[in-house]
Amino acid sequence: MVRFATRWLVTSLLLLLFVSAFTFVLVSLIPGDAARSILGQSGSREQYLQLRQQLGLDDALPAQYWHWLHGAVQGDVGSSITSGEPVGSMLSGRIGVTLSLVASSVVVAGGLGVALGVAGALRGGWIGRAIDVLSLAGLALPSFWLGLVLVAIFAVKLGWLPATGYTPLGDSPVDWLRSLVLPAVTMGVGCAAVIAKQTRDAMRETLAKDYIFALRARGVSERSVIYRHALKNAAIPVTTVLGLVVAGLFSATVLVEQVFALPGLGSLAVQATADHDLPVIEALVLFFTAMVTTVNLLVDLAYVRLNPKVRAA
Structure with a gap:
């Protein structure tokens, strides 16, 4: 280790x-x-x-x-060329917004994707074909277009959710959650489609293995077979895809934060690039790179947890 x-x-x-x-x-x-x-x-x-x-x-x-x-x-990433504000202070006030957005998007993508994938593996038929279509649509639909459609329906027409803006968690947990719903769904739907297809394929391959038939022959409950054994053994390829999805979500914040007017690191990156504010750009790039490397580390640790052979090696 x-x-x-x-x-x-x-x-x-x-x-x-x-x-x-x-x-x-x-x-x-x-x-x-x-x-x-x-x-x-x-x-x-x-x-x-x-x-x-x-x-x-x-x-x-x-x-x-x-x-x-x-x-x-030495820990000093400089000050903004345009505003003179320390870059560290600029980032610290926005990191929470971006991390909240990414975390909520992972919940949407992971929860919805795994649920659809398991359902597709167990049911097959039209559900499996629907997941294939959803995967292609999720990859093809631009996130900014989906965001605008969601705003038009749930914010403008129905008035259920705010169209733009962000409420800090400390101010109101309910309003914080409401401000993240539309951006998280916008970022998570396409990722959920990819995870669903990977989960379905991995589950179908696992359910066809001999030890699954042996567990069923021994009278092990179907629920235990699916969730304790099959899903756990199918989790490694799903974890790989989930790691790639999380890394991609950080780059997706640049566009989604602009659409929903969220004061996060993505919108700061757009402004800093327009102003040629190199110290801010460098700090943002390093932060996103550090997040991606951390996600890769967590994926590797998940491999060790899920696969005893990896742990032994």
Whole structure:
């Protein structure tokens, strides 16, 4: 376990280093810069050049990256170029929104996907075909379009849920949950379709194994056969897909938070990119990368828990 943890830590650090350097290069290729974003089109050439010098944008790209990396290693990810606010404070006020959105989307995707997948494996027939159609539709439908449709129906027409905005959990748990329903369903439906298909295929393969017939022949209850034995052994491929889904949900927040006007990290990423605010962009990229590596770690630990052979290895 110590060897595994060490390998994961070293790999994660190298990945963070690579991603941060690659982000510097990508941002430098975007037309414009932070100085022009601050001054706007009304700023003179002299003001523009002076502000570039003040912001350190005249330095070579490797020098800029080294300066940022030196501070990041010491725990200082810098301040926003446009607002001057410490980046850490900007992120801390928004992390809860994004994590709440991702967590609620995982509940929707996992709960709905596994339930449909198990039902499809047990019933087959039209349910199995419906799950295939749902999977294709879930992958094909744009999340922003689905979000707008949900807002039009449940917020505008029926008035059951708020169309936009976010209520902190500490202010009102009920309003917090209501503000997350539509965004979570928007993000979770497509993912649920993928999980449902994987669950159905894994369950059908597991239910066809000899030990399942042996358990039934011994008189073990059908409920125990399905949920204690078959679903547990089918959980490994489902866990793999669920890990990929969670990683994808973090990137999906960029668009969904814009649609529902949620003050999370995704909407901050859009604004920071438009402003060429490199310190904010770097901090956001590192946070999302760290979340993805953490999800991969949890998936690996789930493998160890679910499969004794992995644990023995």
